[in-house]
Amino acid sequence: xxxxxxxxxxxxxxxxxxxxxxxxxxxxxxxxxxxxxxxxxxxxxxxxxxxxxxxxxxxxxxxxxxxxxxxxxxxxxxxxxxxxxxxxxxxxxxxxxxxxxxxxxxxxxxxxxxxxxxxxxxxxxxxxxxxxxxxxxxxxxxxxxxxxxxxxxxxxxxxxxxxxxxxxxxxxxxxxxxxxxxxxxxxxxxxxxxxxxxxxxxxxxxxxxxxxxxxxxxxxxxxxxxxxxxxxxxxxxxxxxxxxxxxxxxxxxxxxxxxxxxxxxxxxxxxxxxxxxxxxxxxxxxxxxxxxxxxxxxxxxxxxxxxxxxxxxxxxxxxxxxxxxxxxxxxxxxxxxxxxxxxxxxxxxxxxxxxxxxxxxxxxxxxxxxxxxxxxxxxxxxxxxxxxxxxxxxxxxxxxxxxxxxxxxxxxxxxxxxxxxxxxxxxxx
Amino acid sequence: xxxxxxxxxxxxxxxxxxxxxxxxxxxxxxxxxxxxxxxxxxxxxxxxxxxxxxxxxxxxxxxxxxxxxxxxxxxxxxxxxxxxxxxxxxx
Numbered sequence: 399x400x401x402x403x404x405x406x407x408x409x410x411x412x413x414x415x416x417x418x419x420x421x422x423x424x425x426x427x428x429x430x431x432x433x434x435x436x437x438x439x440x441x442x443x444x445x446x447x448x449x450x451x452x453x454x455x456x457x458x459x460x461x462x463x464x465x466x467x468x469x470x471x472x473x474x475x476x477x478x479x480x481x482x483x484x485x486x487x488x489x490x491x492x493x494x495x496x497x498x499x500x501x502x503x504x505x506x507x508x509x510x511x512x513x514x515x516x517x518x519x520x521x522x523x524x525x526x527x528x529x530x531x532x533x534x535x536x537x538x539x540x541x542x543x544x545x546x547x548x549x550x551x552x553x554x555x556x557x558x559x560x561x562x563x564x565x566x567x568x569x570x571x572x573x574x575x576x577x578x579x580x581x582x583x584x585x586x587x588x589x590x591x592x593x594x595x596x597x598x599x600x601x602x603x604x605x606x607x608x609x610x611x612x613x614x615x616x617x618x619x620x621x622x623x624x625x626x627x628x629x630x631x632x633x634x635x636x637x638x639x640x641x642x643x644x645x646x647x648x649x650x651x652x653x654x655x656x657x658x659x660x661x662x663x664x665x666x667x668x669x670x671x672x673x674x675x676x677x678x679x680x681x682x683x684x685x686x687x688x689x690x691x692x693x694x695x696x697x698x699x700x701x702x703x704x705x706x707x708x709x710x711x712x713x714x715x716x717x718x719x720x721x722x723x724x725x726x727x728x729x730x731x732x733x734x735x736x737x738x739x740x741x742x743x744x745x746x747x748x749x750x751x752x753x754x755x756x757x758x759x760x761x762x763x764x765x766x767x768x769x770x771x772x773x774x775x776x777x778x779x780x781x782x783x784x785x786x787x788x789x790x791x792x793x794x795x796x797x798x799x800x801x802x803x804x805x806x807x808x809x810x811x812x813x814x815x816x817x818x819x820x821x822x823x824x825x826x827x
Numbered sequence: 828x829x830x831x832x833x834x835x836x837x838x839x840x841x842x843x844x845x846x847x848x849x850x851x852x853x854x855x856x857x858x859x860x861x862x863x864x865x866x867x868x869x870x871x872x873x874x875x876x877x878x879x880x881x882x883x884x885x886x887x888x889x890x891x892x893x894x895x896x897x898x899x900x901x902x903x904x905x906x907x908x909x910x911x912x913x914x915x916x917x918x
């Protein structure tokens with residue numbers, strides 16, 4: 399069962415019932431789920447989690463939907479791998495990769511959509527919808543197929559082919575909008591006012607966003623109920639960044655982390671910071687769309703929207719709704735932000751692939767290049783426990799790395815092969 | 828003919844359910860003042876104590892975010908379509 403008490407405006411504190419609402423009627427602030435943590439603390443335990451399914455639903459006590467009959471394509475429980483080779487290259491002896499690119503629809507979005515879709519079905523919706531930079535469209539279409547309901551997904555028309563096909567294959571109504579993601583978002587917000595659809599990132603948003611907390615829980619569980627010294631996370635709207643932080647703090651407050659005493663959540667559940675949570679949160683954005691990092695670098699408290707112009711399309715949100723909250727998390731955790739030069743994005747993709755055998759999309763390239771910067775600048779010490787979140791799959795953004803294809807072209811004859819190999823070796827490549 | 832303002836769901840309670848209203852105004856500040864006089868309480872939903880647009884409120888003129896133009900001083904003309912849209916999470 400879900401231990402949800404209701405919704406609460408993050409800005410003015412007004413409370414609302416646990417309905418399909420996302421915005422405060424009074425100040426337009428975002429609504430967040432409020433939990434009954436007292437009851438949760440009575441039922442939750444490491445053993446109970448360990449006995450749960452091998453998906454995000456093992457953390458059902460901390461999710462805002464019931465796990466009795468979830469819309470589940472087995473999101474989550476993805477590998478956390480020690481990255482010895484990449485670590486050696488960067489001078490980091492304690493580096494891990496959270497490989498979330500191997501979710502069922504090949505991005506972390508399956509975590510949030512599984513929660514949103516479950517909630518949508520619970521509310522009685524018959525259509526699941528979203529505005530998407532690509533990965534969300536794939537996940538919404540996949541979950542709607544699993545739930546046996548309709549899907550309508552809206553994407554910018556210039557998306558990478560892998561994402562368009564990766565969504566279309568589940569047979570949703572695919573709407574390609576001639577505009578940026580921010581424009582798609584605006585259109586969808588207006589559509590959501592007039593159609594009885596569950597837009598996962600609009601009227602389902604409070605529930606949807608909570609799914610990202612499982613990225614924090616899983617890493618802690620996989621590290622033996624410890625949290626890292628540093629995490630590096632790609633950011634677009636900033637929502638996932640804030641939820642990983644929230645996940646770490648929930649575990650600490652509930653006494654689930656090793657050697658950490660529980661602590662009451664206090665009046666504001668969404669800003670609780672357990673002193674044992676010393677993880678430094680580092681944000682990765684691409685230079686062509688880095689409004690949150692810009693605000694951090696320039697010590698601003700507000701986010702100035704930008705018009706995105708980046709190869710990392712899944713991070714191309716110029717008007718990030720959770721930007722100010724993500725900015726606060728950077729500051730509170732003594733973390734940092736880095737805007738990766740556009741020409742270093744592909745370098746990051748190749749570095750991860752060549753050292754660890756993990757093929758990530760452009761957002762992952764941004765993450766790895768940020769990690770490299772942090773290691774080289776000394777922001778991360780050689781022995782500090784560091785986790786880099788790789789949240790999307792490289793097969794979806796193949797256009798970005800087509801230059802890597804340079805095969806030896808040979809006839810089916812031994813002589814032809816040997817000549818080609820010799821010639822390649824002589825060229826030293 | 829005036830400008831057409833689309834009203835988002837959270838504000839429709841104030842407009843007695845209307846999803847759009849038509850106004851005769853020259854700029855966005857006038858638009859907000861007119862909405863306030865027709866529907867008292869409207870202004871404080873959109874602007875903070877300093878009179879700035881609230882962070883979570885986006886206003887678009889014919890689809891263009893006013894923060895890329897002149898903000899609340901952005902001029903508008905007859906036939907324009909104004910959208911008031913709450914911020915939306917990432918995708």
